[in-house]
Amino acid sequence: xxxxxxxxxxxISPLATxxxxxxxxxxxxxxxxxxxxxxxGSGKTTFVxxxxxxxxxxxxxxxxxxxxxxxxxxxxxxxKNFYHFDLYRLRSGRELGPLGFREIIRDxxxxxxxEWPEVARRLLPGKTRYLNFKMGNRPSERQIRIWSKN
Numbered sequence: 001x002x003x004x005x006x007x008x009x010x011x012i013s014p015l016a017t018x019x020x021x022x023x024x025x026x027x028x029x030x031x032x033x034x035x036x037x038x039x040x041g042s043g044k045t046t047f048v049x050x051x052x053x054x055x056x057x058x059x060x061x062x063x064x065x066x067x068x069x070x071x072x073x074x075x076x077x078x079x080k081n082f083y084h085f086d087l088y089r090l091r092s093g094r095e096l097g098p099l100g101f102r103e104i105i106r107d108x109x110x111x112x113x114x115e116w117p118e119v120a121r122r123l124l125p126g127k128t129r130y131l132n133f134k135m136g137n138r139p140s141e142r143q144i145r146i147w148s149k150n
Contacts, residue, residue: 037133042134087114093123
């Protein structure tokens with residue numbers, strides 16, 4: 001599959017990463033699914049926190065590493081919930097079944113961000129936007145590439 005609409009963003013700080021997420025949040029439509037890939041410490045959770053804040057999530061967003069999924073109610077037209085998945089500890093996409101993963105990513109009233117999406121790659125819809133996070137040359141710098149599949 002070919003990549004389409006590739007965009008690159010160079011972040012100089014965690015605040016810049018959160019602001020990039022907020023800018024993206026303003027363009028997201030209900031039902032959006034984001035797959036965030038990158039090494040530990042590359043800014044994925046910082047991005048998710050900025051995204052959630054921009055979507056209107058009022059509670060503190062934490063990495064759901066130990067619980068896999070965290071739902072947050074959203075007060076934005078057309079969006080009911082923001083779901084944050086962290087699949088780092090999973091070995092197989094089958095482990096997502098009891099969580100209602102397929103139903104959540106298919107629900108047009110949700111926006112979903114998935115850290116470590118590799119175990120769920122066969123379950124992700126064609127509309128998924130992929131974000132690749134890389135460390136920059138300085139400790140606080142990050143390179144973020146966003147794209148989708150055709």
